[in-house]
Amino acid sequence: xxxxxxxxxxxxxxxxxxxxxxxxxxxxxxxxxxxxxxxxxxxxxxxxxxxxxxxxxxxxxxxxxxxxxxxxxxxxxxxxxxxxxxxxxxxxxxxxxxxxxxxxxxxxxxxxxxxxxxxxxxxxxxxxxxxxxxxxxxxxxxxxxxxxxxxxxxxxxxxxxxxxxxxxxxxxxxxxxxxxxxxxxxxxxxxxxxxxxxxxxxxxxxxxxxxxxxxxxxxxxxxxxxxxxxxxxxxxxxxxxxxxxxxxxxxxxxxxxxxxxxxxxxxxxxxxxxxxxxxxxxxxxxxxxxxxxxxxxxxxxxxxxxxxxxxxxxxxxxxxxxxxxxxxxxxxxxxxxxxxxxxxxxxxxxxxxxxxxxxxxxxxxxxxxxxxxxxxxxxxxxxxxxxxxxxxxx
Amino acid sequence: xxxxxxxxxxxxxxxxxxxxxxxxxxxxxxxxxxxxxxxxxxxxxxxxxxxxxxxxxxxxxxxxxxxxxxxxxxxxxxxxxxxxxxxxxxxxxxxxxxxxxxxxxxxxxxxxxxxxxxxxxxxxxxxxxxxxxxxxxxxxxxxxxxxxxxxxxxxxxxxxxxxxxxxxxxxxxxxxxxxxxxxxxxxxxxxxxxxxxxxxxxxxxxxxx
Numbered sequence: 001x002x003x004x005x006x007x008x009x010x011x012x013x014x015x016x017x018x019x020x021x022x023x024x025x026x027x028x029x030x031x032x033x034x035x036x037x038x039x040x041x042x043x044x045x046x047x048x049x050x051x052x053x054x055x056x057x058x059x060x061x062x063x064x065x066x067x068x069x070x071x072x073x074x075x076x077x078x079x080x081x082x083x084x085x086x087x088x089x090x091x092x093x094x095x096x097x098x099x100x101x102x103x104x105x106x107x108x109x110x111x112x113x114x115x116x117x118x119x120x121x122x123x124x125x126x127x128x129x130x131x132x133x134x135x136x137x138x139x140x141x142x143x144x145x146x147x148x149x150x151x152x153x154x155x156x157x158x159x160x161x162x163x164x165x166x167x168x169x170x171x172x173x174x175x176x177x178x179x180x181x182x183x184x185x186x187x188x189x190x191x192x193x194x195x196x197x198x199x200x201x202x203x204x205x206x207x208x209x210x211x212x213x214x215x216x217x218x219x220x221x222x223x224x225x226x227x228x229x230x231x232x233x234x235x236x237x238x239x240x241x242x243x244x245x246x247x248x249x250x251x252x253x254x255x256x257x258x259x260x261x262x263x264x265x266x267x268x269x270x271x272x273x274x275x276x277x278x279x280x281x282x283x284x285x286x287x288x289x290x291x292x293x294x295x296x297x298x299x300x301x302x303x304x305x306x307x308x309x310x311x312x313x314x315x316x317x318x319x320x321x322x323x324x325x326x327x328x329x330x331x332x333x334x335x336x337x338x339x340x341x342x343x344x345x346x347x348x349x350x351x352x353x354x355x356x357x358x359x360x361x362x363x364x365x366x367x368x369x370x371x372x373x374x375x376x377x378x379x380x381x382x383x384x385x386x387x388x389x390x391x392x393x394x
Numbered sequence: 395x396x397x398x399x400x401x402x403x404x405x406x407x408x409x410x411x412x413x414x415x416x417x418x419x420x421x422x423x424x425x426x427x428x429x430x431x432x433x434x435x436x437x438x439x440x441x442x443x444x445x446x447x448x449x450x451x452x453x454x455x456x457x458x459x460x461x462x463x464x465x466x467x468x469x470x471x472x473x474x475x476x477x478x479x480x481x482x483x484x485x486x487x488x489x490x491x492x493x494x495x496x497x498x499x500x501x502x503x504x505x506x507x508x509x510x511x512x513x514x515x516x517x518x519x520x521x522x523x524x525x526x527x528x529x530x531x532x533x534x535x536x537x538x539x540x541x542x543x544x545x546x547x548x549x550x551x552x553x554x555x556x557x558x559x560x561x562x563x564x565x566x567x568x569x570x571x572x573x574x575x576x577x578x579x580x581x582x583x584x585x586x587x588x589x590x591x592x593x594x595x596x597x598x599x600x601x602x603x
Contacts, residue, residue: 050463050464050465050467051464051465051466051467051468052468053467053468053471054462054463054467057499058495061495061498062498063495063498080530082471082472083471145468146468146472147471147472173447173469173472174447174468174469174471175469176465176466176468176469178465179465330545332545
């Protein structure tokens with residue numbers, strides 16, 4: 001397939017991409033292993049990083065050309081919240097969903113939730129609310145992997161759905177994903193909201209019970225994006241376009257991922273974890289509690305369908321608002337709009353979609369919390385359900 | 395030569411309290427010596443561990459120094475973000491890091507310190523940069539906070555004016571004058587008076603129903 005003859009030549013062909021040790025780095029790894037980057041004339045080196053802070057800093061400095069980033073990070077880095085201030089942007093979302101909220105087995109038993117069957121996210125949050133009322137002296141500590149992550153956003157949504165104040169009634173801390181299971185087992189934390197495979201690992205070890213998937217809390221939330229600096233994008237528009245096209249091809253291949261993708265991801269240079277731990281989130285055959293049969297969650301993690309690659313500005317606005325709420329702040333409306341305009345670039349997605357001849361949304365924003373099931377935005381453009389737990393439906 | 399750590403610490407009249415996070419005990423000893431020599435007080439040295447956050451809350455350091463390639467970096471950054479923690483500046487160091495990267499990182503405003511040939515004289519400027527950068531961020535937070543307060547106050551005033559207009563059947567300008575007069579008479583700020591007006595008038599409104 002030499003469809004790329006019409007494409008402008010890349011300004012830079014040898015590039016370095018950073019990723020974190022999570023199953024949703026799959027588009028980068030598959031694009032490399034299955035030759036999608038090469039087909040677009042790019043010679044890509046993948047580098048595994050140990051922290052989002054490092055990933056962001058190396059991107060800012062230019063050690064990395066592009067990176068697998070948490071969806072709120074382009075806005076929060078542009079604000080300079082927590083670390084270096086740098087203008088980051090995305091023209092391609094890499095995945096939707098993929099997180100799970102697990103509670104320690106000990107806490108779960110005290111909540112008196114029904115055993116067996118798929119968990120009811122709202123019932124679990126309400127049970128926690130009652131428990132906090134019964135045990136006023138008990139400080140419940142919950143962990144996420146980064147302050148400005150969908151994990152934090154979903155955890156806070158889940159708590160608020162039951163009237164729990166995420167800033168006052170519980171304590172939310174940040175821990176590296178690798179430390180989650182250990183901290184849960186030691187009783188340092190009472191639960192966590194994290195990307196896969198870490199919840200599956202807690203379930204396999206019998207120390208945690210999944211009470212909600214990220215999807216249950218916010219249907220089809222934007223999870224990771226392809227992040228670059230604004231300056232890099234201006235210097236390398238053609239390389240950036242090729243990068244998006246190669247990753248879109250990988251995401252299409254990941255429409256229905258299975259054993260083969262898990263085998264590739266499990267390699268020592270990538271996730272370095274057993275295939276059986278990686279499979280649940282890829283296939284959606286997810287086990288919520290030790291000893292229970294897996295349930296089929298078709299949309300547990302989405303790489304391709306529902307226009308998963310489209311960077312919705314309405315998503316960016318919500319992520320920004322939640323990030324500012326964590327800082328205890330409200331951004332003036334005009335500032336928030338301008339920031340989102342710079343950081344989330346749907347026109348870059350449309351440029352790539354145009355080259356591939358595939359349909360994509362003509363609008364930059366959509367209203368969430370309107371649809372219980374997949375729906376047609378326009379003929380040929382199917383979007384996923386978009387419910388948000390505990391948020392009033394208009 | 396006076397102890398270099400006296401720079402920023404001189405403001406408070408005491409040495410800056412540093413917490414060191416390092417999973418290599420040999421390196422930690424070296425770095426700790428260097429910090430003492432530079433005039434800093436090293437309050438705690440711990441390996442990266444899950445109990446890190448709790449240790450920070452307990453010993454309340456002025457600055458945390460940690461290895462660049464530690465997965466705990468995100469944890470430490472969250473300290474500067476999340477409300478209920480005590481905001482603490484964090485500084486990274488590296489032993490094997492690529493010198494070019496470090497140079498670029500420093501010029502991009504990322505506080506990093508190359509701990510190759512240990513020289514206490516180099517420690518202070520880097521810690522000063524980290525603290526200055528941290529203060530800039532804190533200032534941004536305060537700025538955002540005051541914006542929010544202003545917005546809330548403006549909303550209160552608008553609501554009070556609206557109620558006055560409806561109750562007294564007067565125009566917006568007159569409602570504004572009335573509110574200003576009330577504030578001057580009571581020697582209170584406009585938003586405070588607006589709040590009182592809102593409480594009083596909406597209470598009256600309920601009684602009428």
